[in-house]
């Protein structure tokens with residue numbers, strides 16, 4: 001019966017299933033590495049242990065977990081705050097020029113490779129970079145600002161990475177709001193600001209939740225940005241994994257960090273969704 | 285349609301005099317020569333409209349004639365390219381919507397989905413800074429009036445279509461608007477609910493005495509609800525009058541054929557006597573209003589517009605002879621479609637009570653025109 005209704009289902013699904021199997025296999029490998037002993041000086045692994053997970057509680061590593069979470073929160077919030085006005089203008093502006101400008105500004109970063117984009121930021125944020133030269137030339141500051149290799153610098157670049165996607169998700173949500181709601185509010189005597197805060201913003205709820213969750217999850221797995229902009233001073237979980245796996249060749253510990261990171265992502269998103277549930281329920 | 289004469293009603297606004305100025309106090313809404321273009325489309329072309337205080341006025345016209353545009357101009361969602369808009373005697377052409385004190389019910393109701401019924405209805409009062417206690421009182425009062433008591437805490441998604449409509453109406457009315465605007469509010473309802481809501485809306489409108497502008501392209505809805513109907517076509521108001529006037533004394537061919545069902549017969553103008561004209565159709569001669577034939581000389585061919593219920597079976601000096609093509613049983617009446625070679629329209633529609641003896645298909649019958657409600661217009665060359 002099923003094959004009759006969807007005759008090509010098996011054929012089309014096969015590549016997907018193969019890829020999924022491959023990923024599942026890799027995941028199983030990582031999982032089993034995470035509960036093995038490291039044999040110093042060898043890439044082989046030893047017997048079963050939970051030591052890798054208890055070792056993570058060391059303040060040095062716990063700190064990286066907290067920093068990662070904090071960076072995710074900052075990035076998600078700033079992407080939302082910057083992305084919402086952009087998305088609103090993108091959807092509601094009547095001027096084609098405005099729409100195109102916003103679309104170009106928000107979408108271009110998606111087409112730049114991560115490394116190229118990150119290196120351009122090094123040029124912009126460095127001590128002799130664009131921003132500092134400008135501020136020094138106009139004598140706004142006497143000493144160059146330290147942005148590169150700081151949490152601020154990493155946050156700026158992470159926001160640049162997530163902003164396009166968040167903006168587009170918000171724009172989709174805003175475009176789905178029937179303007180009749182806003183017109184109805186206005187006809188009832190609400191001024192534009194009230195209309196925005198009582199009608200438009202609450203009705204964007206589902207888009208806001210989706211945007212926050214995406215920015216959060218995406219930032220969690222960021223690698224190139226903290227690696228290059230953080231310069232070893234700001235580390236996220238992926239940098240730690242890289243350092244341990246390919247610097248120290250401690251594969252079991254790297255694997256357990258990955259597993260813990262993954263679990264933390266799932267947990268954070270679950271908490272986020274739960275906290276934002278009232279927002280998500282909104283909608284026609 | 286360029287030959288359509290501008291009727292007397294619409295000219296009143298065009299040349300305001302002292303009497304008109306005095307009457308202006310009774311006007312809830314006035315459009316003075318408004319024109320609205322969208323690119324190359326002229327949605328409204330020098331439209332004049334006067335809505336009296338407390339009346340139920342319907343804008344009726346075919347799709348795309350500019351009804352919604354007119355409503356949007358009154359609401360302030362659009363601004364005219366030319367002309368002025370007045371509400372309650374005050375010039376509001378450039379006043380934003382939120383200062384116009386209007387109530388609107390949208391076609392899809394546009395109830396705020398994230399608010400309860402009570403918050404929806406109280407929204408306008410809250411925006412006006414009315415005290416919390418008074419809001420609660422007025423909301424309770426209007427909900428009771430709209431038979432919505434007990435639904436205060438529901439969300440719009442948990443209401444039936446009819447309930448949603450009543451909430452939308454309550455929300456618009458609770459602010460005591462200067463004018464209530466309804467844009468095809470019943471089109472989303474099924475037929476039974478629609479007629480129930482029509483009666484309800486009409487009752488509430490009369491009880492509150494709120495000036496109402498109602499938009500529809502459904503002519504039977506317009507005829508049954510309105511105090512007056514404004515027939516709109518191609519961005520202009522073609523005739524304003526009571527439903528009876530519009531139905532029985534259409535100002536031009538367009539209105540005669542747009543409102544109600546009509547068949548066109550060929551006739552000859554005999555003479556014009558003051559307000560009446562006599563036309564000869566077949567072996568019968570009947571009187572029609574002289575207005576549409578003003579300035580025509582006797583002997584010319586005219587088109588006679590007759591309603592299905594004005595035709596009756598006859599023998600002797602009949603207006604027309606024809607052959608019954610089909611009969612359609614409608615319960616309380618029967619529709620007869622008649623082929624008559626002498627008529628201008630290919631098929632004549634007549635309506636007989638179903639308890640009468642109805643001739644069957646193929647029968648040759650004679651028709652007479654009863655009453656005084658037929659209207660004649662100069663024939664158009666084809």
Ligand SMILES: Nc1ncnc2c1ncn2[C@@H]1O[C@H](COP(=O)(O)OP(=O)(O)OP(=O)(O)O)[C@@H](O)[C@H]1O
Nearest residue numbers: 322325326327346347348349350351352353354501
């Ligand atoms: N925002 C707009 N942009 C461009 N053209 C428009 C716009 N709004 C209306 N028009 C045009 O103006 C004319 C009148 O439109 P309007 O919506 O007033 O018609 P309507 O009488 O309400 O029709 P309907 O019964 O189908 O709702 C139409 O030709 C329509 O295509």
Ligand SMILES: [Mg+2]
Nearest residue numbers: 351352353467
């Ligand atoms: Mg319309």
